[in-house]
Amino acid sequence: MANYDKRDYTKEKEKLVDFLSTFYYEADDGGKVFPYADQIQRLANREQVALYINLEDVHTHDPELVDSIQENARRYHALFADAVDQLIRETIGDREPPVRDALDAFIYQRVYMAKQQGKNVDGSLPINDDLRKQYPPQLMRRFEAYFKPRDDIKSMAVRDVKAEHVGKLVTVSGVIIRSTEVKPMTSVITYTCDTCGCETYQPVNGPSFMPAINCPSKDCTESGANGRLHMQVRGSKFVKFQEIRIQELSDHVPVGSIPRSLTVTICGENTRLAAPGDQVDITGVFLPLLKTGFKQMAGGLLSEVFLEAHHIENKNKSDDDELGADEELTDEEAAIVAQPNFYDLLAYSIAPEIYGHTDIKKSLLLALVGGVDKNAVGMKIRGSINVIMMGDPGVAKSQLLTHIDRLATRSQYTTGRGSSGVGLTAAVMRDPLTGELTLEGGALVLADRGICCIDEFDKMMEGDRTAIHEVMEQQTISIAKAGIMTTLNARVSILAAANPAFGRYNPKRSVEQNIQLPAALLSRFDLLWLMQDKPNAENDKRLAEHITYVHMMGHEPEKKGMKPLDMRLIRRYVAMCKRKHPTMPESLTDRIVQMYVELRKDARNNKDTTFTSPRTLLAVVRMSTALARLRLGDAVEQPDVDEAIRLMESSKASLRPDYEAYQKATSPVDQMFAHLRDLLHSLPADDDERAIPMKEAIKKSINKGLGEEVLKECLDVYTSTGILFVDRNDRIVFTMN
Known part of the structure; x- marks a missing residue:
């Protein structure tokens, strides 16, 4: 239980000053390092803005002090700021700061004038801190103080933060679902009276305030002049402000419940540390929202709450530090990578519980790795690979998509009927804080430099489906709505799954009649796979044995001695592959040109085939560079091109239902x-x-x-x-x- 006895906060402040000035740890060479004394010196020299107070260090210095900070965080935050103020004054004395801004010049002029008016008899200036005490402390400070949580603190779910945590320091985990622009927030307002010239200061502690109108000075009050106050922007202080909203993680939501969300306010150097879609742990003070005017009557006895952020830790799985992409592979991992069949092993490790579909898994692996973007002068050629799987019900299309969604370092999963064009691209929303119209990114924007999986692609409305045409080729989203005209990046690979037009593939109809997707959309997919559920005694027996084995054993059977790779190792290896930028040598040009000419000739001779365009040629180049990345090569080689062409021809062959019968006959x-x-x-x-x-x-x-x-x-x-x-x-x- 917390100790709620009456405290002497003057002594508490002395404890904080002692901690900041005397805390040290021993360096590797045996010397003493004073981290906070060094930081205060940098704060005094204007070389640093934010001071992060690690509660682990405070616990080492005084364990009881940590409990007091966590129970009464707002008060101790103010005490820490006062302690740092005191130490900075002791450090610089009466010297001017080495770096001065407009606010420094404003304050220095006022202090100098006050000293001139109070000269001693001998003409010397009085050295007195009382002159500076006339100004609000927020106006004089040029630093920010934040608490950093202890290492053993476990984060809480949003629904676990309750009324007893108000005023305390808590750590909450969640996913950022909305983020506002960084705007200046008023910290201290300076007014000047138009009658007596007196300056008045108004500290602002909430999101809203009532501006002062009448001058409170002694001259105006006694004379009854009722001087009007006018705001001085040059003498006021503003801080960076951002508001985000976090939603609890899916594994924190009980069965049948709706995910809860929490508003987080961020100030100063903590802004822009995370973006929508990131998974974060936020440490801050849980506070009620102060309302003014008639807004106090609207909620009655209820109060809105928010989290005042002190420390933000990005836990997103796309972070290279979390993946360990910079680390070297262990000897065991290096031996696995060096296997000659590592490409087949990677493909087998994608949804190993799904039987067969080897070529489709290889194409999904290439989509994970991606090709190399080409940004020539005036032209941009995408490197991301788009794949669509179309087939009969029950052929594991959705299972493949969900596995890729879990495997990809940055991904979004959505369905065709549950997604609108606005939800995929971007929506214009009204900011509840400022009332301005803002742009909020959709699934494709949140999956930037990642993968967006769209299931039930054929169920999408035609108007919504056309919204992703630009994304699939130009990799951007152009917006011209409500006076907002901008272009958002959506460098994303799209993996789509769809059913044929009649539920199942009808071999008596043509490919176009079965697919019923426009050529403009199909040509943007690098690979189009048709997955048919054909009765075959031998294949049906193997499939049934595989499914029953998975249900009985809980894992997939080994295939020719191959054991599926760990998902973390695959993520690390894919991150390493993406750092490579292989080039295409001129010696392979003839092979690719010959392939394209043959495909065009087949399309011309065979009427029942899909549209073959120059995008097909670029698709082979993209897959070739992705294969070169998979072997960590710096240049594309002949086997890479041959494998890319084989996948392309295999994809084309899957669209001809009589192709296999023709090959057998x-x-x-x-x-x-x-x-x-x-x-x-x-x-x-x-x-x-x-x-x-x-x-x-x-x-x-x-x-x-x-x-x-x-x-x-x-x-x-x-x-x-x-x-x-x-x-x-x-x-x-x-x-x-």
Whole structure:
């Protein structure tokens, strides 16, 4: 229980002065370090503004003093400020401060004039602190004092802060859901009388105040002049002020309850330390809100409360310090990373309880890492990778999204029907504190430099869906509402999941009829996966065995000796990958150009396919750089491009429902012959010989996953029929076109 006996605060102040001037700790070299004495010297020299008083140090010096501070924080905060004032005066004496501002010049002039009027008989100036005591202490101070909590203090949930905590120092955890602009708040108002010239000072301790009108000086009172007071901005003092609102964490909310929120006021050097979407621990004084005028009658006996912040600790999981991205990998982690199948192991570690979908997991891994942004003069090319998964119900689309949401260092999860265009981009809100119109970012803005997962993408209203077109390509949100015209950054990768237009994919209809999404939107997705639930006895058996194993054992079965990686290790490795900026060498240009030309030709010949645009070419470049990042390389190599092209072709193949049946019905030899015919038609028209170099044919067979053995078998079969032959220059020549 707290000690509520009558205290002598003069002695308490002496304790604080003793702590600030005598507390020390021993350095590594055996010397004594006086942290607070050094900071007070810097405060006196105007080299430092904020003084953070660590309650752990106070506990080491005097354990009982810490309890008093936590029980009566507001009073002890004022005592600490007075103690620092006293020590600063002892440090600098009557010397002028080394750095002077307009307020210093104003006060110095007033003090000098008062001293001149009170000269001694011999003409000397009296040295008297009473002259400075005529001014409010807030006006004279150029420092800020804050309490830093002890290391063993556990943070509280918002709903656990109750009436008994009013006036006490508490630590509350939550997520910032709203933040205002930093504005100047009045600390001390200086008035000048238009009749007698007397100056009056009015300290402001709340969010609102009643300005003084009549002059309270002795001259105006006795003469009955009733002089009017006019505010002097130059002689007044203002401090930085920001108001945020925190909401309790999801794991603090009981079942069936609504998350509670709390208003936090921040002043001075603590402003702009956190942004909306950040998870924070805030230490401050829990206080009731002082209301003036008729507002006192509105709530009756009820009072609004707020937290006056002293210390803000950002606990956001995107913080590199929390991830340990700067730390070196341990020997065990380095051995895991050095495995030749580490790329497959990373993909397997994404939602390992979900059976199959290996290529889709690899594409989600690339979206986590992202490509490299290109900011050329007058043009910006995004590096983030957008992926959409469309498929039948029950194929684990939502499970993949929720796992990525937990795995990503900065992410937002939303659904199509539960999101509006304003909620995704930005909304114009009226600030309850100032009454001004302010801009509040939506899910895409909060997920800046992260991932936004949108489930039930097909259920979104068409007007809301068009709001994200700009975000997916330009990575910005342009706003022109209510007189606010600005551009917000939304450098975000979008992962979307949707069902086909008829609930399930109908193979009797075309791809466009099944998807029913505009081409302008589909072209902005780098990869479009169609996940079908096709009856297959062998696959159904393996899937059922996998699901029953997960339900019985509580974890996924090991696959070929692969064990899923820890989520923290994946986050650290992804953070390390994002620090790399690999470049694309010119030697890989021909390979990418050839791939793009073939895709365009397939789209032209096959009517039942998706729209192929130059954005497809950029998608391959982005995935290639993401793969180079995954192996911590400084340049993109041929295997990176080949894997990116393979994922692109696999994505395109998933959109053709008869593709697998066609592949099974056609032998590898016939497939190789079809690829050779494609190579022949891609030769220049003015080439009379119409011959394919053997090296090109081998490269084609490897890229298509057939191999050199299938090419040799194809040449043997079709040479015997007289359709083609190999000449002396090791070239394949067709006898007929």
